Amino acid sequence: MKFRYKVAVAGDGRISRAVLHFFNRQNRDIRAFSLENEKDLRNADLITGALAGEIGERCLDLALKYRKDLVDVSDVDPEIYQARGKEIGKSGITVIPGCGFCPGIVNFLLGRETCSPVRVLEIHVKAGSLSPQGDYFPFLWCFEDLILEHRLVSSQIISGRKKRFPAFAGYRREKYFGIEAESYYSASGFENILDKTGARSLTCRVVRPSGFAAFFRFSESYGLFSPERMAESKAFLERIRRANYTLGEVEVVFPGKRIVWFLKSFSAAREKWNSMQKITASVPAAVGRLLLDGKIERKGLVFLEDLAADKTIFQALIDGVKKQGVTIVRREKRNA
Missing domain, CATH: 3.40.50.720 (NAD(P)-binding Rossmann-like Domain)
Known part of the structure; x- marks a missing residue:
């Protein structure tokens, strides 16, 4: 052929x-x-x-x-x-x-909502992975990069001021799909969007199952993510595969209204491609x-x-992502 x-x-x-x-x-x-x-x-x-x-x-x-x-x-x-x-x-x-x-389709959605002349007040993004089994975290992508992500200092824009936060700062309880979860500030990879919008607040949070921060800190204390133990820990933690979600929530606040995009990908335990592979690739x-x-x-x-x-281009990309079973929903809400 x-x-x-x-x-x-x-x-x-x-x-x-x-x-x-x-x-x-x-x-x-x-x-x-x-x-x-x-x-x-x-x-x-x-x-x-x-x-x-x-x-x-x-x-x-x-x-x-x-x-x-x-x-x-x-x-x-x-x-x-x-x-x-x-x-x-x-x-x-x-x-x-x-x-x-994230960065990726999340940036694309932000670009769509911020290309109008209407003033953008705030941008808030949450993204992460969960499992229906709440006490399990699905390690779905590059293990080394994922570990590094939870060691980095992040920059957030809050009320017009740029602030730096250590890993796991800004802890907040969350709940998605009936699963108890938590979120914290995270490096985003879309700070350059701020220059194009003038938003006074831009935050990015990573979503993890409830208890993940404690699990990560204990593992670090035992040296499980050290260079010498990284390969061994990776093999052990990636060995067990369970059903998994990857989710994203993109909120853009304008005067009088807010737009919220929600993305969800799901994979069963025995599927060839996990939820992160589907939504990313x-x-x-x-x-x-x-x-x-x-x-x-x-x-x-x-x-x-x-x-x-x-x-x-916008519709073609959204359709291409949806072909992999990814749910993408846009909602408009009036500000309280």
């Missing part, structure tokens, strides 16, 4: 495997392949990056070296791409970073299709939120 496009997928983790599968399953004219030798990029039409944070910038290096468009899921801070913005622009390629869940598969078909015409560094104003 002759393929119209060839897509190179960089990475060998859970998300990269799902990206590879979704590209090939959804598109008969696309052959997605796992990138093992960088020379294979000579015949590729697109690179999709899904590398761990510490080596994530490698995808951008390859895209620039071989002058190939890049749709990147890798856990890389926006500032790293922005620092190389001129280099990307001169290369004549398109680089779209943050094409995952569906985004680069949809964005990559749009880019290959020429529906995304912009060159240079392009963030997902910059594309959301285009109604055709």
